[in-house]
Amino acid sequence: PNALFLSVLAQFNHELATEILQWFRTRLRGISGLDDKMYGRYTIERTERDDTFRRRVQTLLRLSDVGITGLGIERIPMSQTEMPSEIQQALRHLMDALSEKRGGQAPPDEDILLERVTTVHPVFDSATGKYVREEIFDMEMHESEGTKKCFYLLGPWIDTLENGYVLFVDEMDARLHPLLTRELVQMFLSPRSNPHNAQLIFATHDVGLLADRLLRRDEVWFTEKNRYGATELYSLAEIKARKDASFYRNYLRGMYGAVPHLGGLQPFVEQEMLYGAHPEAERA
Template identity: 45%
Template sequence: MVLAEVAGCVIIKRIAKFAPYTNLGDRRQVMLIGFSVGNYKSFKETVTISMVASSITEEEKELDTNNVFEVNRKLKLLKTAAIYGANASGKSNLVAAINFMKWFVLNSSKETQVSEAIDVEAFRLSTETEKEPSFFEIVFLIEEKTFRYGFEVNAREVVSEWLFQADDSEEKMLFERDLDNFILDDFLEGQGISDKTRSNALFLSVVAQFNGKLSGKILLWFSKNLQLISGLQDRQYRKETLESFENDRHRHDIIEFIKKLDLGIADIEIINQPVFVVANNNTPVYGSSYGSLYPISAMKPAVKTVHRKYDADGKQTSLELFDIEKHESEGTNKLFALAGILLDTLRKGKILLIDELDARLHPLITRELICLFNSNETNPHNAQLIFTTHDTNLLSSKTFRKDQIWFTEKDNKGATDLYSLVEYKVGKNASFERDYIIGKYGAIPFIGNFKELIGELHE
């Protein structure tokens, strides 16, 4: 096994050998610059997570070299961002906000009807926000052009919507919407379509349905390049890994990825097995042929892990097949389920957001997954990873720059704030993990006295 030390991480070089991109525009079209949300779930005021690299320099120079990439002479972006915070502080709500924006952009023009409510949840713990819309805005790059797109919505309608494009010197408005009033500047593909846009649908989505070129590219950016998953519900993403097995090159990468994580697995096989089709009441569904009934079956892929079997002298004698769901750990199942989408993100330079990345994973494995992104060698196409975590070991492993570390914290009125470690004055020899645990940066739980509770239980 060939290993390399990069900023405290052991990088598996083999995983870096993806097919190179020849089109620089394709490689740059998926970059995320920032996302803002306000009056949504636990966010009362508008907060912003930015992937723009600050002007800081780190003592570990590899962090500046590997964790940051240059878009142009004015803009440098971060490859990863870690979000810390107490339970119920709002970390998952940030991922949910981006997920809602993606869903609404892709589906508002086709899945909602005139009378349907918009499934958006405003901040509920203040009378100030009860009748106000929720705010969503994202800044991103497509083909080296910067766009800022956003909207405000409530349960009934789209209150406002806007799209701006920026170049080196200025930002220009493409369109703005205030309820049913539209201002279209250079957005020629939107001409004549505003009157076809329902009050509960996004104008951008409707224009894309009418084959708008730019709007179609933006929807494709949301659909193909912005990927969001939950680390607690990861098995639903196993389909991505199974589909990757159909490509021999991708299959090899996935198997190598699993083998190098020290899971004791020598190989992986996919076996199609028949399963009976059942109805809602869990009874088999039958078909008929020439007057006879027979249970209907379908083929379902079963994942088998291959393990080596040894004799008393330690000599390998054979191979044993295990069913991954029945015989392997929850952590192994998670890594297999995520392997396809992780490697696809790195291979194609996409954006991946994972809620609870570290759930069911050993801290060293979590660190290795992050290091795949924080490396010029294993992430040559500048894929970006944003994740929530409770793994404080990462803070002491020289894995991040200060501007890559984010915190969520609720105030005494239940509203979430989002802020970065770069906002703090931190000494050169400071321990991020120690200072975080003792509450120097906030974003930790304040736990009550359990001894009093135990005393009450004994009464």
């Protein structure tokens, strides 16, 4: 009773069920827009070993207007880093425990290599505006959270477009500029940048994506939670609207649902500021 129907069929070598499960294993990808490290590892490793991929990532970063013109991957001994001694010691204990479990011996401190991604930025003369030199930064230490996410996200993005995968992304717009989010979506909409018909399915709070008919009605889905905590999923195509209607304005007006009801926030704060307590709060 607790087993998935497809999994049970696949255990009995059902041909169609096995084929469906294989599709899920090989063609479907899923990432969280809040956990950069989860997919950042793939981006870093492929940037290091694949020159073509590195060139594409560098070009996309440059075109994203984050000020980066080049990337580098360095491996440096742990003892030569600015890592606090207590963290180095904890890492050493972890390495010792793993080595002992595997029946081996942990490497000396200088052999524990830590990975560092560096970014190249151009420096210009403030008086003349002329290019002066390049400056190298540690990505983890000096780049913004949005820039780091942009870099990490390019790995699964390029991989999905190259191979025609289906990519699920939760909270895609977190820490990204709305215009950059829009560009990332458009990569999947153009047959020139998406020749293998890859698909992007994402959750977002960026209502700006509803503007200018970027997405078709059947490509926009809303989620609305009722008073009992259950969530309903429905498509914009199910809602009657004029052909020239502004999806963006109509959504913000509440015509499509799936918006929070926030009318009580301002009165509550005003009451608090005037009298120090809200009558409803006192009764509660």
